[in-house]
Amino acid sequence: MTDLVAADQLRLFIERIERLEEEKQGMADDIRDVYSEAKSQGYDAKIMKKVVALRKMEAHDRQEMEAILDTYKDALGLS
Missing domain, CATH: 1.20.5 (Single alpha-helices involved in coiled-coils or other helix-helix interfaces)
Known part of the structure; x- marks a missing residue:
């Protein structure tokens, strides 16, 4: 039983990390877009x-x- 619970808990941690990694990539893309916009304005x-x-x-x-x-x-x- 504990192996099943541990596996479920591990899976949940991994899924949370994956979601956060996706969000992080989205934020990195947004930041890159802001720098590109600023560069196009001469900064x-x-x-x-x-x-x-x-x-x-x-x-x-x-x-x-x-x-x-x-x-x-x-x-x-x-x-």
């Missing part, structure tokens, strides 16, 4: 992706990263 999608990543970061982490980046750029004469 740089690469830069937009970087801005999105920066906005996800905590302010102090972003500031620290920017300070280190500036230090590296200065050291390499890129400023």
